[in-house]
Amino acid sequence: AQTVTQSQPEMSVQEAETVTLSCTYDTSESDYYLFWYKQPPSRQMILVIRQEAYKQQNATENRFSVNFQKAAKSFSLKISDSQLGDAAMYFCAYRIDSNYQLIWGAGTKLIIKP
Amino acid sequence: ETGVTQSPTHLIKTRGQQVTLRCSSQSGHNTVSWYQQALGQGPQFIFQYYREEENGRGNFPPRFSGLQFPNYSSELNVNALELDDSALYLCASSPRTSGVPHEQFFGPGTRLTVL
Numbered sequence: 001a002q003t004v005t006q007s008q009p010e011m012s013v014q015e016a017e018t019v020t021l022s023c024t025y026d027t028s029e030s031d032y033y034l035f036w037y038k039q040p041p042s043r044q045m046i047l048v049i050r051q052e053a054y055k056q057q058n059a060t061e062n063r064f065s066v067n068f069q070k071a072a073k074s075f076s077l078k079i080s081d082s083q084l085g086d087a088a089m090y091f092c093a094y095r096i097d098s099n100y101q102l103i104w105g106a107g108t109k110l111i112i113k114p
Numbered sequence: 115e116t117g118v119t120q121s122p123t124h125l126i127k128t129r130g131q132q133v134t135l136r137c138s139s140q141s142g143h144n145t146v147s148w149y150q151q152a153l154g155q156g157p158q159f160i161f162q163y164y165r166e167e168e169n170g171r172g173n174f175p176p177r178f179s180g181l182q183f184p185n186y187s188s189e190l191n192v193n194a195l196e197l198d199d200s201a202l203y204l205c206a207s208s209p210r211t212s213g214v215p216h217e218q219f220f221g222p223g224t225r226l227t228v229l
Contacts (some may be wrong), residue, residue: 044223101162101170104158105156
């Protein structure tokens with residue numbers, strides 16, 4: 001069965017510093033996508049970054065970058081220069097290629113200290 | 115461009131009742147997925163609709179059903195409500211071309227409380 005595990009229920013970081021959120025997944029598929037979503041208190045799930053499994057290069061979106069280790073089935077999110085607006089629940093999610101279903105981790109609550 | 119909208123934002127029902135939640139997909143998106151997010155947990159996939167037909171289903175009983183309309187909006191119906199149905203229900207829409215689903219964009223959710 002495909003599963004996604006986020007082992008950090010809560011993380012805190014000082015404003016302007018860097019934080020890394022961890023995610024591991026289990027799959028026997030070779031083609032899939034990985035995502036990090038942010039869910040602020042307003043509840044709306046917002047896509048932060050995505051990674052195609054066939055791409056060796058790690059995805060980057062401004063202050064957000066991933067460390068994708070396919071063999072280790074690890075997909076961590078690094079947030080640089082943390083800002084107060086980054087405070088939210090962060091969910092790691094997985095989808096196999098050409099499928100419809102997102103499989104989610106339990107989430108990590110990120111706290112930004114001013 | 116209007117994003118994904120959901121109604122109502124909050125809803126309180128009693129056990130045994132039926133509820134209908136609504137979702138309007140983002141312009142140009144023909145695929146709608148529904149997720150249940152219990153408090154403190156990640157979302158769980160309920161089902162997806164594409165071209166007005168159910169296109170995949172998660173591990174939810176038949177009392178969870180849905181519809182998709184010609185304008186791609188969608189409804190989630192839950193019959194015989196149980197206390198454990200209390201959750202945030204998320205709708206996500208995505209474009210689909212050549213049979214391949216693309217990025218999902220989420221609505222703000224409907225918070226359902228079952229008493």
